[in-house]
Amino acid sequence: MGKRYTGEEAIRQLNLRVEKKTQQAVDLCKEGGELDVTYKRVLDYKFDGVWAGRPIYVSRPRFPTYLISGGAISVIIYQAKEMNLPLQYLGAAAVMSYLNYDFFSGVLHVALDDPRNIKLPFIGQAALEFQWHHAIPTDLVDKDFMDVIGDLNIAAFPILAANMIVMDYGRNRMMAIFMAMKLLMAYFGQFSHREAHNIRAGKFSQLLQKVGLMISVKDHKAHHQPPHEDDFCLIGVCNHVLQVMFKLAGHFQYAWLAFFILSCIFDNYILSVMLNHLAVNVSSKDSVETWHGGADSGLPYLYGSLVGSNNNSSFAF
Numbered sequence: 403m404g405k406r407y408t409g410e411e412a413i414r415q416l417n418l419r420v421e422k423k424t425q426q427a428v429d430l431c432k433e434g435g436e437l438d439v440t441y442k443r444v445l446d447y448k449f450d451g452v453w454a455g456r457p458i459y460v461s462r463p464r465f466p467t468y469l470i471s472g473g474a475i476s477v478i479i480y481q482a483k484e485m486n487l488p489l490q491y492l493g494a495a496a497v498m499s500y501l502n503y504d505f506f507s508g509v510l511h512v513a514l515d516d517p518r519n520i521k522l523p524f525i526g527q528a529a530l531e532f533q534w535h536h537a538i539p540t541d542l543v544d545k546d547f548m549d550v551i552g553d554l555n556i557a558a559f560p561i562l563a564a565n566m567i568v569m570d571y572g573r574n575r576m577m578a579i580f581m582a583m584k585l586l587m588a589y590f591g592q593f594s595h596r597e598a599h600n601i602r603a604g605k606f607s608q609l610l611q612k613v614g615l616m617i618s619v620k621d622h623k624a625h626h627q628p629p630h631e632d633d634f635c636l637i638g639v640c641n642h643v644l645q646v647m648f649k650l651a652g653h654f655q656y657a658w659l660a661f662f663i664l665s666c667i668f669d670n671y672i673l674s675v676m677l678n679h680l681a682v683n684v685s686s687k688d689s690v691e692t693w694h695g696g697a698d699s700g701l702p703y704l705y706g707s708l709v710g711s712n713n714n715s716s717f718a719f
């Protein structure tokens with residue numbers, strides 16, 4: 403095993419490996435064959451904030467991670483208290499959010515593993531980084547964990563902004579809780595993926611892998627076999643569902659992209675509706691309405707404001 407680097411030096415070393423692998427690929431191509439788009443992009447483009455290119459690995463500031471995680475925990479506590487949300491529903495929400503994030507990570511992974519998406523603006527850089535992970539699978543372990551979760555932060559802010567509109571800036575309290583949980587689950591998803599590559603994974607991680615709450619090394623290894631079309635989910639519990647979907651629609655590039663973008667904006671809203679229905683079935687109607695801070699919040703509110711009506715009672719759920 404080589405020397406273990408941390409911080410910016412670890413990132414620099416990974417970028418050196420990218421250069422080396424790209425050069426090897428170029429040399430191989432001189433004997434015939436076409437250069438893969440992942441190498442081509444590194445050779446010909448520099449990332450300019452819109453279009454994908456080198457460098458693949460970037461050191462991330464820690465402050466946004468602290469801000470997002472601290473903010474998410476505060477939102478969950480504050481909104482749950484304001485709603486008098488019974489603990490069992492908070493628990494049910496956490497389980498739903500966990501399952502949803504795993505499913506979402508599978509959809510995201512299918513979209514970002516598609517080589518055609520490297521050429522798209524904004525999303526292209528994420529696709530390039532995902533596909534370089536196939537070439538350097540240990541990258542998640544070679545760099546600091548704060549850089550692994552820091553990779554998500556740039557995407558978190560526009561997604562959060564879109565969710566804020568749908569949740570009527572926090573008036574749909576249940577959706578606000580689901581959004582906050584999703585941000586925390588996203589960090590957990592990165593942890594789960596990293597531990598699947600970590601030969602020094604601790605006892606706790608091994609236990610979670612063993613009981614199936616995090617993806618096992620074996621299952622994730624299956625994804626790393628070309629053509630990388632198995633086990634897309636980063637936590638792993640939804641892999642069977644994703645596999646069926648991939649068999650049906652695996653190569654419909656824009657279908658997966660559209661599904662991914664719609665999930666970014668509406669999945670927490672759908673979860674809040676689902677939990678609400680669950681509550682209606684097992685609780686009194688009164689408590690459910692208190693949870694929502696008024697039924698005219700969230701998407702019904704948005705729809706109401708779009709059609710120029712303030713009376714949203716007909717859209718109450």
Ligand SMILES: [Zn+2]
Pocket residue numbers: 511515532536625630
């Ligand atoms: Zn992949």
Ligand SMILES: [Zn+2]
Pocket residue numbers: 535539595599622626
């Ligand atoms: Zn991996």
